Amino acid sequence: MxxxxxxxxxxxxxxxxxxxxxxxxxxxxxxxxxxxxxxxxxxxxxxxxxxxxxxxxxxxxxxxxxxxxxxxxxxxxxxxxxxxxxxxxxxxxxxxxxxxxxxxxxxxxxxxxxxxxxxxxxxxxxxxxxxxxxxxxxxxxxxxxxxDLRRLPPGQNVLPFRVSPTGWAYDVYDVATQAMSSNYVDVADGRGTFWSVPFRYxxxxxxxxxxxxxxxxxxxxxxxxxxxxxxxxxxxxxxxxxxxx
Missing domain, CATH: 3.40.50.150 (Vaccinia Virus protein VP39)
Known part of the structure; x- marks a missing residue:
């Protein structure tokens, strides 16, 4: 960054x-x-x-x-x-x-x-x-x-937390390192924007x-x-x- x-x-x-x-x-x-x-x-x-x-x-x-x-x-x-x-x-x-x-x-x-x-x-x-x-x-x-790892089934590392016709947001986890990111996609007038923020849980x-x-x-x-x-x-x-x- x-x-x-x-x-x-x-x-x-x-x-x-x-x-x-x-x-x-x-x-x-x-x-x-x-x-x-x-x-x-x-x-x-x-x-x-x-x-x-x-x-x-x-x-x-x-x-x-x-x-x-x-x-x-x-x-x-x-x-x-x-x-x-x-x-x-x-x-x-x-x-x-x-x-x-x-x-x-x-x-x-x-x-x-x-x-x-x-x-x-x-x-x-x-x-x-x-x-x-x-x-x-x-x-x-x-x-x-x-x-929120209890919500992760075996083999999955992504959890959505907001979904709509014009955007969605989801967390990505790496359980080996405790690294994660929150990711946001928004669509307006046919154009998409993406924002990602890293975290450590x-x-x-x-x-x-x-x-x-x-x-x-x-x-x-x-x-x-x-x-x-x-x-x-x-x-x-x-x-x-x-x-x-």
Whole structure:
């Protein structure tokens, strides 16, 4: 990927909010913001992959001081164009390794963004970077899907997740390496466009080990932001690791 904005350059940033409209619904955003505000306890919050401000803006509106890290200048331009967006400081860089001169009560990665770090070493580095930014007692929160491998029959490595007459989207898995990609095909006026984003899927227990390597410990794990129990049937989880005093 030669684009300095990574996989979220101008073409994607221009329509990101519209293509992810369901994730901007109040019923999705408000539980996450309430959860994170509670963990901040009046302190500062660090959002890794802040994007267009889906979570950061309403969190800041609750009085939480938010700082963001993001590689994509195009996405940050959309954040800046929104009311209050220019008041949120953002550091441009790879959130797995980029540092800022501050400490935080809570750091968070939402909407599967940890999987945008496509190597295990990079994901471990992300935990260590966050741990260095957390105050004692501070928390690192990740929202991410549970790998959907139970839906893969033997010999198949593709799972469609959206199909319509004008487009389709599907994930491709490599179970030997934990590499995957999400792929999108859209057809308009007889012309097709294709977009593919690589990920590395990661298991809850693997994340716990990464946290341990960074000096963090698991505090709680839920099926979602409203604290439903995490079970063997959960397709996602919200996990909280804390930095000991």
């Amino acid at each position: 030669d684009d300095p904005d990574g996989y979220f350059g101008e073409t994607i940033a221009a329509g990101y909010d519209e293509s992810s409209a369901g994730m901007f619904e109040p019923g999705v955003v408000e539980p996450a913001v309430g959860f994170l505000a509670g963990l901040a306890h009046g302190g500062r919050a660090l959002e890794l992959g802040i994007g267009t401000g889906r979570i950061a803006l309403p969190l800041a509106a609750r009085g939480v001081e938010v700082h963001g890290i993001d590689l994509s200048r195009a996405m940050i331009a959309r954040l800046r164009a929104k009311p209050g967006g220019d008041a949120i400081p953002v550091t441009i860089g790879d959130f797995a390794t980029t540092t800022v001169p501050a400490t935080f009560s809570v750091a968070y990665l939402v909407y599967n963004t940890i999987a945008n770090v496509t190597t295990q070493a990079g994901q471990v580095a992300c935990f260590r970077t966050v741990a260095a930014h957390l105050e004692p007692g501070g928390c690192f929160v990740i929202e991410v899907g549970v790998p 990661v298991w809850p227990a693997e994340l716990d080990l990464m946290a341990q390597l960074a000096g963090l410990r698991l505090r709680e794990r839920w099926d979602g932001w409203t604290r439903e129990p995490f079970t063997g049937e959960s397709r996602q989880h919200v996990s909280v690791w804390e930095k000991p005093f």
